[in-house]
Amino acid sequence: MKFQSPEVSELEGAFSRGDERLSGVLLRAYRLGARFDAWTEEFRPGLWAEAFREEGVDPSEYLRERNPGAPLSWDFVDAGIERDFLLAEREKTLLGETTPDCRTDLCSDCGACPPGLRNITFPPMEERDAESLSRAAAGEAPEPAVRHLLRLRYAKEGPARHLSGLELQSLWGRVLRKAGLPVAYSRGFNPAPRLSFSPALPVGAESLAEVLEVEFTLPVPVSDAQRRIAPCLPAGISLGEVRQVPPGSPRLSAFDLSCVYAVAPVSPERFPEGVTPGSAAQAWERLSSSEAFPVAVEREGKRSETDIRRIVTGFLMKEGRLSITIVHGSGKGIRPLDAASALLGVALPPERFAVKKLSADPVPRGKG
Template sequence: NTAPCGDAPLVPYVQTVHDRAQIEMARGCTRGCRFCMAGMIYRPVREKSISCLQSLAGKVLAATGYEELSPVSLSAGDYAGINDFIRLLITRYRDDRVAISLPSVRVATLTQDMIQEIKRVRKTGFTIAPEAGSPRLRRVINKGIDEQEILETAARVFDAGWKLLKLYFMIGLPTETSHDIHAIIDLCRTIADRHRGKQLNVSISTFVPKPHTPFQWEAQEHPDTIHEKQRLLKRRLHHGMVQVKYHDRFVSLLEGVFSRGDRRLGSVLQEAHRRGAGFEAWSEYFNYSLWCDAFAACGIDFMSYLRERDPDKLLPWSHIRCGVTLDFLKCEREKALREEPTPDCRQGVCNECGVCTQLGLTPEIAATHQQPYLVQQVHHTSENHSVWIRLHYSKTGTARFLSHLELSRALARAMRRAGLPLQYSQGFHPLPRIVLYNAVPVGIECLGEVCDVELRQPVAPHAVSAALHAQLPPGIAIEAVSELTKERQPPPENAHRYRICPAPGCEPSWMDRTTLEQRVADFYRMPTFPITFVRNGITYTADLKKIVLHLTCRDPYTLEFDIACTGSKTPKVAVIASRIMKRDEHELRIVKLPVPPSDTSSLRSTA
């Protein structure tokens, strides 16, 4: 409970992986999976109390505005008070529609009560990790679940209304045979056949031996062997509702080399960097031949790092102590070869791993059924006092690179951080009732754009403006706020108005008033202004004289024009500006302007 933890993480304005709030429920895991390094070095289990987690969840959600919260640990389902805590979160944040998602959970801990609580707000994803397809191999790795438990868990998830389930498996595990690979195929097919119309995402990773685990001495399979197994799984699981993904075998090879490497690999890292290596987790940047050349330049046979190690010899990490004794790891390795399980020590049987005695620690398990916390509920009412408000906002500077969806997400999270009582849609995936009328193209600034928001209860416009001002990203500003007293109507708009001027850092001399007036004169003098452009891979031809309604020189370095709203086959604004000005798009700063009501009727008649 006293361990430091971040309660105000950075919130990205673009969508990222794991784009949600996270709080740490516990550290350590004593399940004893023999391939898992984290399960060994983070022992013993230390769980935060429900009251501590309740406080932490409130701080993180208030600071981030996230609409999804993920309580994380090495084995989230093993948290002693997991059902009480999920029920507390769902009840407390029901009006704010905060969804709860759990990371990969053990089959036995995914109960019907837990599933029903999670679906009360929104169905988030479910992931279970059998790791191996056959009961024999699961005994080898000490994954104490049988096939019937896996099938029953899948049935509970799908019967509760979920349409997607993710399964994690590993290949290349010690003692693995072809029977174990086919067992993965049979298990996935059985689930798919029993639940027609449901989606299975099957992730196949390659076993990489890790230090401080019972499998630290085992060999890692050759990439060619791994590739054959991947191809077999892909071919045999070719099913409309089963999607198979697997890791690049050469990336796994490098993971294995550096996982059990020694100090000689430092020179390889430097050499690979000099040759241009970087962002290796991104497939488009990974270059296996570059790494082969780097190893060769350093005179190192990298395949030798994948070999089986002698348990009686020193390893490069033998001088590091994590608490788990070497004798315990050797004993677990022998039990794996005999297919013997090791029970979870949190059930009361000490397995003498050495952590508690060497580090002076003991397991800390959270108390369960803490009813005083569950009664701290928010009063919910069915009375409808909702109101619509209209925001006029601008998006300038670096914020112009936010897409329409990213802008909508950034505004929603800012409103949640500001404490505005947002109204939400109904159904299985509730969303805040926020309406952005115009999708301003990426890279173009805008002024006076309109956004309508429904609130559960009235809030004074000046209070909305002040609250949002402190929470919005740089470059997004609220210009005006008003309450819509009549039926909500979209703002009238028959054309879009844009301003062109030199981009920051560009020499403006080519855009003086004489040049601008010449561009305007050339445009109006030409009977037609045909251009070709490409959208969605299709080439179109358009006449700008039918699209650009007005073209005006405003000052020595500014041009304004109006574009008729003619549909999806209109060229992009940047293309229009570039063709009129006869300059590259990156040399132009383009700003979308509000069209005054007095101009609307004239634009309508012109269009």
């Protein structure tokens, strides 16, 4: 079971039902020191209560029961769904009735889809039911599930380097849906597109070799995927190689990935004195000849230790930048700057040194 603080729920309720007066409350709370309120340890209800008092706003006004016919603060926002439909849904909720999910059943005529738009998330329920019934009537066994997979490589550069791993997952879900491709979805209460990603990069790092594996409900030719996806990509994301994954082949998650990273100072910064091709070669020699090479990393107040002896498989300096090869798999990993700093014995902070992934090659698990 999951519980939430009543004070947090009260604040969320006020902001979800409030009006323009809350802008003053929000600014006042910020000036009083409110930060990172979604984190339990940072949320201070007394501070928010003070902000409401100083702005002369009573949050209970927003939380009281309302007349369904009364105008709402956000009525001027057109989300495409008609007010009458929402009121009808409210009545159904009070009666314990449900509305079928239009992704798997009939259209509920909510008004969100403009004329000509067709829901492409799932095939219509009636089509799937009719096919299943006809096969059962003929005494045929259910058709075995066939997975249609494509493996994509893409670059993440420029403004896209600031996207986190979770944001990239959301982005690709939207891109594939906009492209109109028959993406397969997971089962369960919250269906999600069946996507497998290469290990997430640190926020701020660029890459020429991100890997994404997509499962479809129907076969999708490589040329069709390239033609449809490319126009839907945002600035900084560009599509590279697209390959079909033959049936029965290992999935992306079955491999480790051997990744080559370039580390270079951000202009006008330079490498610390003593970081040279020779010192990099000596660092690689020390790593190669050791039985173990533990590296301690502290992040968000927590300290952890990783042995990089088996996962760092290359290290050198050439043409004014460091090159480091790291094998990412199911075990404990390490970030390129942390590994390079430990090998050289000098700090390479992310605000002064940029990381760019140059390549990523699948290797048998545990044999990087």
